Amino acid sequence: MSPSTLKPRPLNHRTHSHAPLFAALGDETRLSLLTKLSAGQQRSITDLAHNSPLTRQAITKHLRVLERAHIVRCTRSGRERLYELDPLPVQSLKNYLDALSNQWDAALTRLRTFVESEHS
Amino acid sequence: MSPSTLKPRPLNHRTHSHAPLFAALGDETRLSLLTKLSAGQQRSITDLAHNSPLTRQAITKHLRVLERAHIVRCTRSGRERLYELDPLPVQSLKNYLDALSNQWDAALTRLRTFVESEHS
DNA sequence: CTAATATGCAACCAAGAGGTTTCCCATGGA
């Protein structure tokens, strides 16, 4: 087996980091907003802020965070601003986590094989 | 079709939120630490801080964040503290994202079916 | 024993996040 077969290629995903995406998901309020939006309907800001302990302005800020991370997109309709989910980045994150855990599994497997061959 | 068939069950995952996990992953430094650890070997703090623009103490803080989120665990060996990945929460996050995008897909499908039946 | 190494702890700091309040603008409907 050539050494290059063993090298894991350190999972950088072309330096385009997923950290901002993760950060955008790292807040309870924003996750609950995503839950509401995952029903599939476009919702206005006031609508999303309804039945929330927070102010409309707070919800607005959270929506902007989600928008900057491209987790959510928004279109204007009259005086309303309608938000909806953007399904793509979720897929991107899943791919990243897949790569991470695959690399982890592969490392464990290599380690195990090595240890076994040492003992044979 | 009964209404209960349509209801999406809002994806709460027993109130145990994933926000702290996401937050722990929402930092470039921590992601790069995870990349290093994904090679599968236990690494000491000084080892992980080597070739980093940051101080050892900064790395220590980041490792503690990862530890609190149970993304990483650590064992003491002499005067060293060895960190390694904990593969479980990654799987949990993947499941969560799967649920989210499934719910999103399902909502879209229901919406489409509804629109089509309206036009028939 | 002594020196070097690996880490911990505490104080401190600047910047950002999350939230509120207040006031203003635009639009839709009566």
Add this chain to the structure above:
DNA sequence: TCCATGGGAAACCTCTTGGTTGCATATTAG
């Protein structure tokens, strides 16, 4: 037209985050 409604902007506050420095402690090597 007039007013209720949806939303934006800015100022402000507090707590957290990400980082530093300095010093103390424990363990290993010689």
